[in-house]
Amino acid sequence: MLNQLHPRSTTLIRAPRGVGKSTLMLLLLKGMAGEDFVVVSGASEVKRGEVVGRLHIPSLEKEGVERVLWAAFVKSRGKGIDELNRLNPYTTANIHHLMQFGEVWAYGQRSKVEDYILIANENPSDPTSFTHPPPFYDRFDICVYLRTLTFSEKFQLQDLLEKHDWNLVESMPQVLSFEDLQEIRAEVADIELEPDLIGCINLLVRDFQSCIREKEISEVKPPVLCEGCHFIRDICGMIKEPVSERATVALTHLAKAAKWLYGKCSIEDLFSMALWVFPHRLNLIRTRNILGDIQDLLERERVKMEDRRLRRQWTILNELMKGFNLSLYRLAREAAVEDVVFAEELIRMEERWISEGLLKRGEDIASQMGWRLYGYNQWRLKM
Structure with a gap:
């Protein structure tokens, strides 16, 4: 729910088949958008007209005017995508553009998309999946993983289904009007976070990004890139593709929402939120269980911050x-x-001190450790 408290929120639900990801998506959409939601399914042949728009043929034939009838998916407040990983690349590109720019294009015409809730689901182990590019998944604010129910939870679900005549979605009321949701979103946007909390967000994300060998732009990727690196046992040595800056934005949105809803947001809350923000944004060198692996890295991060x-x-x-x-x-x-992020900041200061004559080249840690700056705010190991 926290992720829905900022404009144009996007949520991804991942789970094996039959766990209830589609049902959860529909319950959330109906609870906040009422009947004003549209779901497109990657399991069917989704055409351009269903997602973006189609030409109004009579206008073209009689008047020679290309008039676009924008799809209900574009105009609806609630947008659902079932089986996201089955969407064809063309449809994926249109939805990516919608999430990135808040607009859609068809036949040379543009339509601005108003505020919305977008919730998608997928089974990542589905063998019929398309491979979507990482920037597309990066557009989702959070990714929530569902698990199968425990023994006692199965009884709870059965009781709930019987209570609602085995149709949870139809029985779901709209608990919040979209107008009320927009008012809440405006209030959340005005929430101010404490400097320490903002610093923790920035530091947490940076620790999952930094690399003295510039893995983001290097043609050689980890683990080969990490061989012989001074920081090979650090968190950066476990990450193949780091998180993007959108992780910072997503954590900030969640922290503001938590403070609005609960009156506070702690550093421990941020670590919990990171399990929603990081999994679909990074690739680890070795993955056994993505949530468990990231949890292990976050435990190491706690120790590092302390x-x-x-x-x-x-x-x-x-x-x-x-x-x-x-x-x-x-x-x-x-x-x-012992700290690559701290070293980044110190090396920038060393360069200034050298230019001011307060420190000699060769006495700085960058020279002695074999690191050097190149370009603006970038440094790497001397090869």
Whole structure:
């Protein structure tokens, strides 16, 4: 529910067949959009007219005018996509454009898409799936994984089904009008987060991105790229493709929504939210169970953040930003050899101190560790 509290929200539900991902999608759409929702299915032959629009033939024949009849999917408040991974590439491209720019195009004409709720589901192990590009999945704010029910939960479901004549979707009322939802979204947007929480979001995402060998632009990818790297045992050494900056945006939206709904959002809440935000945005070098593997990395991240706090790394960095201090610089160097994100910031400061004559080239940690800056805010290992 938290993810629905910002404009143009997008949610992806992943689960094996028969677990209830389609039912959950329909319940959420009906609960917030009432009857104003449309579902397209990748399991059927979805045509352009069903998703975007089609030509009004009489206008073309009688007047020679290309008039587009925009599809109900475009105009509806609630948008559902069943079996997302079965969508053909052409339809996927249209939906990707809708999520990215808030508009659709057909026959040279453009239609702006108003605020909406978009919920999709898929079974990633389905052998008939298309392989959609990572940027498409990156457009989904969160990804929720469903599991099969436990023994006791099966009884609860049966009781619920009997209570509603075995038709949960039809019995689902609209619990919130879309107008009320838009008012809530406006209030959530005005929520201000504490600086410490914003810093934690940025640091958490950066720890799942940073790489001194620039894996994002390197032709050689991990694990080969990581061979001999000083940080090979760090979190970055476990990640093949890092998360994008949209992870920061998604976590910020969720944190604001939690603060609006519950009155607070803690750092522990952010770690829980990361399990919704990260799984569909990154690729690990070795994957056994994506949620379990990411949970393990987040546990390591907790330890790392606590170590930073005990060593007062950011306090030291803040003091160094005010002016060069040799004693503090030595402490910062010790921390930098164990922390790639901290090292990034320290190396940027070293470059400034060298240009100001406060530090000599060769005395800096970048030179001694074999790192160097190139371009704007980029650095890598000397090869």
